[in-house]
Amino acid sequence: MNKMSHTLKPSGEAKRSAAAAQRSLIPPAGPSWTGSLMGTSIIAALLAIHGQAAVGLVFAVIGTGILAVTLYGLARYRSPRFLPEYMGPWGMFAMGVISLGSAWTAISGDSIYQLIGYLTGGLGGFIIALNQWRKFVGSPNFQWGLALVVPMVAATNAAQLGFIGLGRFGFILVWIIGVPVFVYVYFALMRRRTTIPVLLGHTAWIPVGVVGQSTAAAQLLFPQGFGLAYATVMLPLGAAASVFALYHEFRTVRAWAPYNPAWWGATFPVGTMSLGTHFVAVNAQMPIFDLISQIFLGLLIFNWCLCVVRFSFWFAQSYRTGKGDAK
Numbered sequence: 001m002n003k004m005s006h007t008l009k010p011s012g013e014a015k016r017s018a019a020a021a022q023r024s025l026i027p028p029a030g031p032s033w034t035g036s037l038m039g040t041s042i043i044a045a046l047l048a049i050h051g052q053a054a055v056g057l058v059f060a061v062i063g064t065g066i067l068a069v070t071l072y073g074l075a076r077y078r079s080p081r082f083l084p085e086y087m088g089p090w091g092m093f094a095m096g097v098i099s100l101g102s103a104w105t106a107i108s109g110d111s112i113y114q115l116i117g118y119l120t121g122g123l124g125g126f127i128i129a130l131n132q133w134r135k136f137v138g139s140p141n142f143q144w145g146l147a148l149v150v151p152m153v154a155a156t157n158a159a160q161l162g163f164i165g166l167g168r169f170g171f172i173l174v175w176i177i178g179v180p181v182f183v184y185v186y187f188a189l190m191r192r193r194t195t196i197p198v199l200l201g202h203t204a205w206i207p208v209g210v211v212g213q214s215t216a217a218a219q220l221l222f223p224q225g226f227g228l229a230y231a232t233v234m235l236p237l238g239a240a241a242s243v244f245a246l247y248h249e250f251r252t253v254r255a256w257a258p259y260n261p262a263w264w265g266a267t268f269p270v271g272t273m274s275l276g277t278h279f280v281a282v283n284a285q286m287p288i289f290d291l292i293s294q295i296f297l298g299l300l301i302f303n304w305c306l307c308v309v310r311f312s313f314w315f316a317q318s319y320r321t322g323k324g325d326a327k
Helices: 012-023 035-049 053-077 084-108 112-133 150-161 164-177 179-190 198-221 224-254 261-266 268-284 287-326
Strands: none
Touching: 035 053, 035 084, 035 261, 035 268, 035 287, 053 084, 084 112, 084 150, 112 150, 112 164, 150 164, 150 198, 164 179, 164 198, 179 198, 198 224, 198 261, 198 268, 224 261, 224 268, 261 268, 261 287, 268 287
16 A cells, blocks of 8 residues: 655645734834834935945935835824833834934935934934833843933934034933943843843844944044043944844844844944944044944945845735735
């Protein structure tokens, strides 16, 4: 008697259940999506800074499209609510607006875009940061710090716009309410009181953002000696944090973890390291730091492409599943 082997194929119901599980990871269009706005906008700005404004323009246009979708989603779904437990997405939204304004100013040379970004996302970021400080939900995680670092991102813009006092206030505020949170999470990880799931591996990049952004701000807000001394301390810490983040990014990419907004966590923070080392190069008159800046920019573009590919796979799968359900 011949034995026949059969390969079991997922049933239609199983496929729909898997698709539903995947969709549960994707929040409605709105602030939760704006990690992509942040990463895309900082690429545009950095390309302009490094003499590739024409290419940067493409990313600025993409970023503007992402902002339009975000505003549409926010108007339609009114999600998330403006409560402390949802300040992470609101912090990304504010930083995305700031970054897009900076990108258009870097490309066009017109400071009005940066001013609009600062008056909306920058000043609003103080409210978002303080609202986050009222309550932290869940086990320690780096997403807690997303809302708390907005004033540091705004500080660089404030310096470029001439609002030195406001910029210094934001810089100091983040050191008081933001940096201790990241230190606490690192210690929680060391003591195994919390972990970083493979699904959220890219969030390990978030603390790197405050290192790079504060290094950039320090070069513009304070005397040269302080700025360079600050960079001497912070950049090695940023390099160590980057190695830690790369390890978790590798785990996530190797597992090809289901698409979710956390994938974009590997973009903007890398860009801040590029920005910070660029301003150190200008302040110290040391071209080697501009080379380092370009290396970080290359890593940023690579990570951005990974996110786009992962998003495309998810989008195509969702489209096919949707057509199957409709039949």
